[in-house]
Amino acid sequence: MRVSKDKRWFKNPTNYLLGAYCIAVLLFFLAELKLFGLDQHLRATNQVLILFALLIMPFVIINMPSFIQSLTLRVSDKEFHVQLHELKSDFKHTINRVQQQVSTSEQSLWPMLAGEDILADQRLSQPNPELIIGTKSDPSQLFLSELLALAINHVEPDIRCVIRYPNGDSMHNFAELKYRWIDLYMDFTGTCIQYFNISHTADDDHTQCKSDEEIIETLNVYGQNLGIEWFPTLGCSEDYCLVMTEAQRDEHQIETLSDLKTKAKNLVISADPEFINRQDCLLGLVEYGINFKSVLPCGSDRYAALKTEEAQVFTGYESDPQLTKGQVVALQDTENFFPRYMALPMVSSKLVAAFPKLRDGFALLQGCMNTEDLNAAVSRITAANYDVQRAKAEALAIFNRTLQKKRVS
Incomplete structure (x- = not known):
């Protein structure tokens, strides 16, 4: 040694x-x-x-x-105790957080600097049109993008769907869609309303939430000037939540998000770059009165610090296998801080103009599944180590079930 x-x-x-x-x-x-x-x-x-x-x-x-692990200074009969290893740790966390924020900004900046894809029309007008589907990094996006491809090829068999997984965060995909580097992707209502500062509640007391139809109607008003169209939701959600292990929750006596207003100062939250920088996420939580002791930035594995116990609170989706299997529990959102995150296609208007039949394909997906279906599919895809063939099989099962229901009705 x-x-x-x-x-x-x-x-x-x-x-x-x-x-x-x-x-x-x-x-x-x-x-x-x-x-x-x-x-x-x-x-x-x-x-x-x-x-x-x-x-x-x-x-x-x-x-x-x-x-040196610690240092004690005596000044005017007062002692100041400094834990140097904590100072170093905080410094590293600050550097990591800044790097994550810069990375998020760079992702969305590139499409804007590059401008509109000059080859987009050529891709769509060739004998076998090539359509690009963007995705985020979550396993649910791998499944949902395959579902989009099935709906497209059902009404337009000659189109070749290219799925980019992963293709970046929400802002990157939004920017690429606007500038036609991708043609569509699956997003969520709660995310989309952040782009335009749209409230998800219908009253000042935040007790009544807007319907999906109201939100989509408002989004499409903004979309007219951007060349983007939102279609009806699939019926499933992937809501944000804050989660803890049951042991940590019981130790700190926390049941709801509002409980964190007085107890977050002693807790560390593990969060990905997108959550850190969004108004409906960490920025909004601070305004809501929740100030954590520190933020531990993480990558695509949002639960990496679960075993090491470096963090006590984690950002979660309701489709996370860790949540559905009981490894963590979600804190109740009794005051509707988080909006609903209903899955819906977000499509380039020029794509729909070039292929009008796609409207029928997206209509097939309306109400095609519930959140339990999504959770089960994501759990199996995660267990298969994000295997593309597993995602294709899960999407095909849902799509065939949808077609069967349409025929019966």
Whole structure:
């Protein structure tokens, strides 16, 4: 074990930096004593020493936890206790959060800078038209995009559907749809109303929510100027929720989102970049009065910190296998903070104009499934490690069931 530690010491560049710092300070000290003739070559004025200290101090502070776990300072009979390892951890979390925010902004900025895809019309007018379906990174999107492709090919068999999975976050897909880099994707009502600052409630007390039809009608008013059209919902939802393990929930005595207003200050939330930057998510929760101790950014695996217990609260979807299997429990949203997130096709108006029959295909999907169907499909796809063939089979089962119901009716 000792040999291993020594090897790690030599591989750490910070140790070389601190060594150089100590040597430089020693040389300045010897020069001040006028030993070895160093005073002829080094001028350690106060200004030089101050600038040198300012230059090196950030590196020393950041890496002090490697050597010192805590520090106590006494000033005017008062003690200040600093946990240096927590300081380093908070610094890393802040850097990660900034990186995630920049990444989210970059995703949506690229389509806007590139402008409209000049090959979009060519793709759709060739003998075998190519239609591009965008997706987000969630496993439900893999399933829903396959369902869209089945509905399209049912009414337009010659169209070749290309599914881009994953294709980025909500804003990236929205921007790519507007500028025709993709032709459609499946989104959710609660997400779409954020693009235009549309309220999901019909009254000031937030007790009555708008219907899906009211929301879609309002969205299509905005969509006229953007070249985007929203179609009726599939009947299933993937609502946002905040979740905890049952043990953590009971320990902190939290049942509802509103309970977090007084208890979040002692809790860490694990959240993906999109949740961190959206008004209907973390930004809105802060305005709602929920301020967490810190935010632990995560990637596509939103439950990565579940086993390590680095976080106590997690962002969840109601289709998450962790939720449906009872690994975590959802906090009740008694005051309707979150809107409903009903799945619906979001389509380029030019695509529908070029292929009018697609309206019939999207109509087939209206009310084709419920949330339990979606949860079951997502659970099986996740268990199959996001296998595309598994997603195709799940989508085909739902679509065939829908066609059977249409024939019977």
